Amino acid sequence: MIPELGQGALLVALGLALYGGLAAAVAGRTGRASLLQSAQHAAVGVFVLVIGALVLLTYAFLRFDFSVRYVATNTNLGTPFYYRITAVWGALEGSIILWGSMLALYTLVVIVTQRERAREFYPWVLATMLGVLTFFLLVMTIAAPPFSRLTPIPADGRGLNPLLEDTGMITHPVALYLGFTGFTVPFAFAIAALATGRVGEAWIVLTRRWTIVAWYFLSLGLLIGGWWSYHVLGWGGYWAWDPVENAAFMPWLTGTALLHSVMIQERRRMLKLWNLTLVILTFSLTLFGTFLTRSGIIASVHAFTQGTIGVFFLAFLALVVLGALGLLAWRWEALRSTGELDSVVSRESAFLLNNVLLVAAGFTVFFGTVFPLLSEAVRGTKVSVGAPFFNQVNVPLFLSLIFLMGVGPLIAWRRASWENLRRNFVWPVTIGVVGAALFWAMGIRSALAVLALTLTVFVAATIALDFARATRARLRSGQSALPAMAGLLVRHNRRYGGFVVHLGILVITLGVTGSQAWSVQTETTLRQGEVAQLAGYRVRFDGLSPSQESNHFRVIGRFTVSNGRARPTVMQPAKKFYPQESSPIAGVDYELGFREDLYLVLGDFTRDGTQATVKIQVNRLVSWIWIGGLILTLGTVLAILPERRPRPA
Amino acid sequence: MKRVWPWLIPLSAIPLLLLLAYGFRLNPRDVPSPLVGRPAAAFALTTFDGQPVSLESLRGKVVVLNFWASWCNPACYDEAPVLERGWRAWRDRGVMVVGVDIQDTVDAAQKFMREFRLTFPNARDVNGQVSIDYGVYGVPETFFIDRQGRIRAKHVGAVTDADFRSKVEALVAEPS
Amino acid sequence: MSKRIKFVAGGAVIALALAYMIYAGVTQSAVYFVTPSEIQAAPVAGKSYRLGGLVTRGSVKWEPRTLDLTFTLTDGKATVPVRHKGTAPDLFGEGRGAVVEGRWNSDGYFNATLILAKHSEEYKAPHDGEAGYKELMKSLGKKTGS
Numbered sequence: 001m002i003p004e005l006g007q008g009a010l011l012v013a014l015g016l017a018l019y020g021g022l023a024a025a026v027a028g029r030t031g032r033a034s035l036l037q038s039a040q041h042a043a044v045g046v047f048v049l050v051i052g053a054l055v056l057l058t059y060a061f062l063r064f065d066f067s068v069r070y071v072a073t074n075t076n077l078g079t080p081f082y083y084r085i086t087a088v089w090g091a092l093e094g095s096i097i098l099w100g101s102m103l104a105l106y107t108l109v110v111i112v113t114q115r116e117r118a119r120e121f122y123p124w125v126l127a128t129m130l131g132v133l134t135f136f137l138l139v140m141t142i143a144a145p146p147f148s149r150l151t152p153i154p155a156d157g158r159g160l161n162p163l164l165e166d167t168g169m170i171t172h173p174v175a176l177y178l179g180f181t182g183f184t185v186p187f188a189f190a191i192a193a194l195a196t197g198r199v200g201e202a203w204i205v206l207t208r209r210w211t212i213v214a215w216y217f218l219s220l221g222l223l224i225g226g227w228w229s230y231h232v233l234g235w236g237g238y239w240a241w242d243p244v245e246n247a248a249f250m251p252w253l254t255g256t257a258l259l260h261s262v263m264i265q266e267r268r269r270m271l272k273l274w275n276l277t278l279v280i281l282t283f284s285l286t287l288f289g290t291f292l293t294r295s296g297i298i299a300s301v302h303a304f305t306q307g308t309i310g311v312f313f314l315a316f317l318a319l320v321v322l323g324a325l326g327l328l329a330w331r332w333e334a335l336r337s338t339g340e341l342d343s344v345v346s347r348e349s350a351f352l353l354n355n356v357l358l359v360a361a362g363f364t365v366f367f368g369t370v371f372p373l374l375s376e377a378v379r380g381t382k383v384s385v386g387a388p389f390f391n392q393v394n395v396p397l398f399l400s401l402i403f404l405m406g407v408g409p410l411i412a413w414r415r416a417s418w419e420n421l422r423r424n425f426v427w428p429v430t431i432g433v434v435g436a437a438l439f440w441a442m443g444i445r446s447a448l449a450v451l452a453l454t455l456t457v458f459v460a461a462t463i464a465l466d467f468a469r470a471t472r473a474r475l476r477s478g479q480s481a482l483p484a485m486a487g488l489l490v491r492h493n494r495r496y497g498g499f500v501v502h503l504g505i506l507v508i509t510l511g512v513t514g515s516q517a518w519s520v521q522t523e524t525t526l527r528q529g530e531v532a533q534l535a536g537y538r539v540r541f542d543g544l545s546p547s548q549e550s551n552h553f554r555v556i557g558r559f560t561v562s563n564g565r566a567r568p569t570v571m572q573p574a575k576k577f578y579p580q581e582s583s584p585i586a587g588v589d590y591e592l593g594f595r596e597d598l599y600l601v602l603g604d605f606t607r608d609g610t611q612a613t614v615k616i617q618v619n620r621l622v623s624w625i626w627i628g629g630l631i632l633t634l635g636t637v638l639a640i641l642p643e644r645r646p647r648p649a
Numbered sequence: 650m651k652r653v654w655p656w657l658i659p660l661s662a663i664p665l666l667l668l669l670a671y672g673f674r675l676n677p678r679d680v681p682s683p684l685v686g687r688p689a690a691a692f693a694l695t696t697f698d699g700q701p702v703s704l705e706s707l708r709g710k711v712v713v714l715n716f717w718a719s720w721c722n723p724a725c726y727d728e729a730p731v732l733e734r735g736w737r738a739w740r741d742r743g744v745m746v747v748g749v750d751i752q753d754t755v756d757a758a759q760k761f762m763r764e765f766r767l768t769f770p771n772a773r774d775v776n777g778q779v780s781i782d783y784g785v786y787g788v789p790e791t792f793f794i795d796r797q798g799r800i801r802a803k804h805v806g807a808v809t810d811a812d813f814r815s816k817v818e819a820l821v822a823e824p825s
Numbered sequence: 826m827s828k829r830i831k832f833v834a835g836g837a838v839i840a841l842a843l844a845y846m847i848y849a850g851v852t853q854s855a856v857y858f859v860t861p862s863e864i865q866a867a868p869v870a871g872k873s874y875r876l877g878g879l880v881t882r883g884s885v886k887w888e889p890r891t892l893d894l895t896f897t898l899t900d901g902k903a904t905v906p907v908r909h910k911g912t913a914p915d916l917f918g919e920g921r922g923a924v925v926e927g928r929w930n931s932d933g934y935f936n937a938t939l940i941l942a943k944h945s946e947e948y949k950a951p952h953d954g955e956a957g958y959k960e961l962m963k964s965l966g967k968k969t970g971s
Contacts, residue, residue, distance in 0.1 A: 069723050152764040154722045291669070310673065318666045325659035332655040344831050356836070360843050367847060370668065371855075377671045382858035384875070386926075389854040393846045523911050525889040546962035553958045555965060577958045583915035603912035604889060609965045613889055613912050687901055784879060786921050 003068050003147040006056040010147075013049035014137040016042040021130035028123035028195065036123050040111055043130055047104040050137075054101045057146055058088050066157050069150035070094065076159040076580070078551025086169045087160045092294060092309065093146035095173060099290075100136040102174075102181040107133065110185060118206050124192030125185075132184055135316045143309040159551065159580040168228035176221030176248060180286040182214025183255060187283035187324075190276050194327040199272050199334050204262045209640045211262070215255045216636040222248055223508075223629040234586035234601045236521065236617045238625065241390040246369045247289030250362050254282040257358035260351050260408075267413065268348060273328070273335040274355070280324040285362075287317045292369070343415035350408040357397050357404070364393045395448070399455060402509060405502050406459035409495075410466060427465055432458030449517040456506050456513075463499050489638060497639025501632055508628030514621025521617040523603070528610050535618040537563045537598060542570075544609035553577040554587065557602040557612055561591075573602040573614065596620045689714070689792065689800045690782035694749070694772035697759060702747060702770045704798060711739075711820040712794040713746045713813070716780055718753045719761035721788045728789055728807040729765040735813040736769040742821050743796075747772070751780045751788065795820050856926060862903040870931045875941075876905065877924040885919050898923065898935075909937040 020042030027036035057070070061084045066072040074087045074094070089098040107129045114122055140146065186207040193203040225245065226238035239245060258278040265271050291313035328335070341348050368385050375383040410424040435457035439450045467488070474484035489496045524532045526541035533539070542558040555575045562568035574587035590599045596618050603613035689712075693703035704712070715732055717725045736746040748771035750758045755773065762771055774780050783792060786805075793802040793816045802816055858875045878898035885896040894909040896919075907925055917923055917940055925937035 073723055150723055150726060152726075154726070158722060314666070314669055314673075317669075321662045321666070322659050325662060326656075329655035329658055332652055341828065341832065344828065344835070353835075353839075356839055360839070364843070364847055364850075368850075371851065373668060373672050375855075377668060383855045384858070385851055385854050386856060389850040392854065393850045396846070523892055525892065544965055546965040548962065553962050555961070577961070579958065583918075585915065604887070606889075607961065607964050611889060613892070615912070684901065784921075 002056055002060055002065065003149060006053045006060075007141070007145060007147040009049040009053045009056070010137060010140050010145075013046045013053070014134065014141055016045045016049070017130050017134040017137055020046065021127050021134055024123050024127035024130060028127060028192075036126070039123075039126055039130070040115075043104075043107050043111060043126060046130070046133055046137075047108045050097070050100050050104045050133075053140075053146075054088070054097050057094060057097060058085060060147075061085065061088050064157070066155075067149055067151075067153045068146075069148050070146050072150050072154055072157040074157070074160050076157040076551065079157075079160055080165075080550055083160055083165050086164065089173050090160050090164045090169070093140075093144045095177070096136060096139055096144050097146050098173060099177050099181060100133065100140060102177050103129070103133055103136060103184060106181055106185055110188075114206065118189075118202075120196055120198055121189055121192035121203060121206070124195045125188040128188035128191045129184060132188075135312075139309060139312050143312045159578065162552065162576060162578045162581060162585045163232060166228060166232050168224055168232070172221060172224040172228055175217050175224055179214050179216075179218025179221050180248075180251070180289070182210065182217055183251065183279075183283050183286055185210040185214070186258070186279050190279040191324060191327065194276065194324075194331050197331060197334055199276065199331060201266055201269065204265050204275065208262065208266075211255070211259055212636060212640050215252070215259055216632070218248065218252050218255060219632055220629065222252060223626065223632075227626060230622065231588055231590060234588045236519070236599055236601075236615075236619060238515075238622070241365075241368070241387045243369050244293050246365050246390075247292045250365050250369075251282050251285040251289065253358050253362035253365070254278055254285060257355045257362075258282055260358075261355050264348055264351050270337045270340070270348070271352075272337065276328060276335070277325075278355075278359075280321070280328070281359075284317060284321050284324075287313060287320060291317055345411070345416045345421075347408060347411045347413045347416075350404055350411055354401060354404045354408060357401050361394055361397045361401075364397070365390065368393075398509075399451060402452075402455045402459060402506070405505070406455070406462040409499065409502075410462050424462070424465070428458050428461035431461040444517075446517050449513055452509060452513040456509055459502065459506055463503060467496070467499070490641075493638050493641045494643055497635050497637075497641075500635030500638055502635075504628045504630075504632030504635055506628075507631055508625050511621050511624030511626075511628060514624065515619055518620040519618065519622075521615065523613065523615045525604075525611060525613040532614070532616060534616050535596075537561060537616070537618065539571075539600070539614070539616055541612055541614065544605055544612060549576075551578065555584075555602070555605065556587075557600075557605070557614065559600060559614065561598060561600075571598070571600050573600040575602050575605075592623050594621075594623055597622050684784060684792075684800045685803055687800060689794045689798055690779075692749075692779045692782065694774065694779065696770045696772045697755075697762065698770075700770065702772055704794075707745050707747075708798055709796050710743045710745045711796060711817060712792075713744065713817065714749065714783070714792040714794060715746065715808070716749050716751055716774075716783070716785050716788050716790045718751055718788045719757040720753065724807040725761075725789050726765075728791075728809075729761070729767060731808055731810050731813060732769065733765065733767055734810065735817065739817055739821070740769075744817055744821060745769075749774050749779055751777065751785065793817070793820060795823060858924075860900045860903075861898055861905040862900055864905060864929060864935070865903040868929045870929050873926070873928055874935075875924055875926045876907070876935055876937075877922070878905070880917070880919050880921055880923050882919050887913075898925065905935050906933065907935045907937050909940060913940050 020039040023035045023042065024039035026032070027039060057068075060068045060071050061075055062081075064071070064075065064077060070091070070093045074090045075084055079087060088094045107126075110125060110129060114125065118125065189203045189207045189210075193199050222245075225248070229240070230236070230238040258275065261271055261275055261278060265275050291310060294309050294313065341352075343349070368389050372382065372384045375381055406428060407425075412420040432454050436450055436454040439453050444450055444453070467485075470488050470492075471481070471484050474487060475481065479487065520535050522532065522534050526532055526539075528541055528543055531538050531540045538561070540560045542560055545556050545558065547554045547556060554577070556572050557574065559571045559573070560568050561571050569591070571589045571591065573589040575584040576587050577584045586601050588599065588601055590597055599617040599619055601615040601617075603615060605612035689704060691704050693701065693705070696702055713732070713735070715728070717729070719725070732746055732748070736744070740746075746769040748767065748769060750771060751774045753773070758771075758773065783790075789807060791804040791808050792800050793804070795801050801820060804812060804816070854873075856873045856875050858877060861876065861878045864874060864876060876898060878900045881897040881899045881904060885894070887894050892911050894911065894913055895906065897904045897906050899905075907927075908930075909925070909927075924941040925935065926939040926941065927935060927937040930936050
């Protein structure tokens with residue numbers, strides 16, 4: 001009964017979304033308020049029904065309703081309560097429902113907040129969002145129905161993919177999908193701008209916060225994904241340039257470009273065409289990402305279900321890309337720039353270059369990801385490019401971007417004078433050079449690491465300089481230090497929110513640089529009582545012990561770790577044996593630290609438990625990646641707070 | 650005055666979309682196996698009904714050899730009706746479907762066959778030798794064997810009606 | 826020089842640099858998929874390959890003390906001996922498919938730097954069932970349990 005109810009809810013929602021989308025579009029053309037009203041009601045109905053379906057699916061999971069095929073595939077009687085909830089979005093059907101729910105949620109928020117503010121755009125925004133929802137509901141009802149039955153009903157389910165039994169799996173997909181779906185809002189506004197011909201700054205101003213929110217959740221999703229990879233997969237890394245990761249990274253790159261380029265349109269009324277193109281590109285890439293990971297056309301270590309869903313996504317992707325770019329061509333005359341670049345040395349140029357580099361990075365990631373396909377189609381050979389390709393091409397781009405991160409916010413608009421350059425950059429450059437010398441003196445010999453750290457110091461210095469100057473100006477007007485700083489952050493929250501986000505990125509850069517340059521690892525086989533040494537750590541193997549969990553067995557290794565500084569600790573990397581899996585899963589044990597993490601992975605062992613192979617890694621500065629994520633969060637919150645213009649005195 | 654060249658922007662996306670569509674031509678389910686093209690390993694099993702079934706006795710027929718288990722859901726659940734339908738449709742044209750149940754208990758397997766009303770011969774691979782000979786890595790896996798007893802295709806995961814028809818049709822059309 | 830020319834020149838420089846980086850990146854890090862027969866027909870020492878085949882039964886030798894893993898990969902026609910330093914991934918096993926990445930060595934061995942073994946989400950591997958694991962737990966519990 002419950003499954004039929006869920007499937008019914010989705011069918012009705014599909015009808016409502018289709019109707020609402022069409023009604024809103026007609027309202028957009030004719031201006032009939034009653035139709036718009038009706039479309040709005042339909043959208044609210046869609047929200048209620050999709051959330052209802054998600055709740056029903058969760059309920060089916062909690063009740064172990066194995067008559068539902070999706071439940072039987074992704075859970076079994078041993079799955080703990082907590083993971084029965086995360087299992088809801090553990091595979092394709094559930095993630096599509098989750099995606100749909102978030103999209104419906106965004107639609108609802110748009111209705112509540114934009115109905116009055118964005119009157120001209122609103123009907124078309126609503127039509128676009130309901131159109132996208134229609135597509136997802138179509139997928140839910142035809143290509144990947146979450147409530148389809150399984151007969152005969154099995155006595156027990158298959159079980160959740162053990163790799164997904166992790167707390168990161170609650171938050172990672174949610175954040176990622178909030179990011180992906182979040183870009184629907186700017187996209188809908190872009191379509192509305194094109195449909196109405198109001199391609200000026202209005203839609204940009206209205207969508208600024210939406211873009212930031214979407215970008216933030218996407219960043220968060222990427223970071224949590226990295227954290228999951230780091231502490232679950234047991235290879236000691238957080239990023240592998242796997243197609244699935246690339247799929248989420250590409251819209252992040254173009255989304256980042258968008259965040260910056262809209263500022264130029266706001267200020268200088270330039271780049272109308274470029275901004276619209278970026279929005280369309282970013283939204284298309286979110287679809288492309290799902291297409292890539294779910295269609296199975298590109299082999300990935302994250303093996304996902306394949307099926308007709310790929311065809312659906314490709315068709316929709318084609319519709320979006322061709323439709324939106326077609327609108328762009330149709331409005332060509334209105335999109336010509338009214339402003340013009342004044343000088344090569346100016347903030348506009350810096351932002352433009354930032355955009356070019358970000359899009360170039362996005363392109364290289366895209367190219368590397370589809371390269372196997374291209375090679376097979378053109379030359380018929382099976383070739384792939386791996387992490388070396390992505391690193392080699394992207395590292396120079398990213399380093400240039402970090403440099404621009406220091407230049408962009410301080411260089412003058414229009415045309416930078418020597419005076420402006422001297423005033424803003426003499427100190428940061430000096431500090432950067434001193435930093436570089438210091439790093440060299442500290443014994444860092446990797447040119448790449450020195451360069452990355454130097455750039456980090458330079459950018460941090462520009463931010464510090466700007467903040468110090470602004471604070472001093474306030475001090476002169478008679479405020480004391482702390483209120484002056486707080487006042488700055490609150491009054492100019494947009495500017496300083498951006499700076500804090502930049503700081504977060506710098507901290508992440510520090511973590512990435514450190515882990516790439518200085519991590520060390522070894523793999524060794526120890527008899528009971530034997531000791532392995534690595535980077536000042538002594539790791540002694542004490543033995544193995546078995547244990548039985550609710551849905552798997554576990555072999556736990558006991559290792560006593562000492563590094564001469566602190567008291568010895570016991571670490572327990574394990575191997576987990578799930579009955580439904582043919583191979584064991586690693587259970588990593590790690591100790592996180594600001595300077596370095598110690599990371600143990602249990603490998604092979606003898607059946608009598610007297611000998612075990614263990615991989616020991618000392619991963620340097622990795623924690624700063626996660627800390628950078630926290631700073632990023634603070635900056636984002638600051639940036640989207642309502643702006644407070646200085647009150648007249 | 651309408652310009653033509655702005656329309657090149659949407660048009661430029663078309664080759665890219667075509668490339669992605671090309672990806673669908675590659676079927677990840679068709680697994681290149683070293684066994685494909687080589688003579689299938691001989692087997693001799695006893696079905697759940699007590700009848701002997703061997704590859705030798707099926708020479709001259711197109712054989713669809715399917716490895717399954719009752720605990721394998723949903724993939725084996727999905728393909729059981731497909732195999733039964735295929736068997737009924739093609740048995741008169743020299744096609745034989747043989748199910749090999751691996752790593753299973755007799756009770757569970759018989760319940761599975763009853764529930765899906767399977768009428769083609771099914772046998773238990775008691776010591777696992779047949780699945781070893783065929784390099785079976787997981788269930789379900791299906792081998793399509795031609796009239797000369799050579800393995801012509803290996804399919805991993807649930808077989809669909811379309812998979813079944815396309816593979817069997819080609820093999821039946823070959824002269825024996 | 827006018828502004829316009831400067832911007833166009835700058836754009837061209839960036840585009841060329843990018844094209845070069847991509848070209849160099851692809852030629853340096855492209856990895857070719859080959860089968861054992863293909864690599865034996867035309868082995869090029871020092872070139873990166875991804876070699877896919879079945880792990881020959883009885884060929885796997887593992888020295889836990891030295892972490893030397895050797896085995897042979899076959900496609901039924903040719904057999905290639907493979908060397909690897911370190912533990913094999915969990916999914917690796919005799920009679921199963923494996924893809925190894927590495928270089929062909931002139932002494933006739935394939936030096937694998939990476940062993941890939943993967944399985945898909947819905948595709949279920951035969952399991953020893955709980956019985957096998959229970960027995961493993963018991964044998965460990967007897968010897969080392971305190």
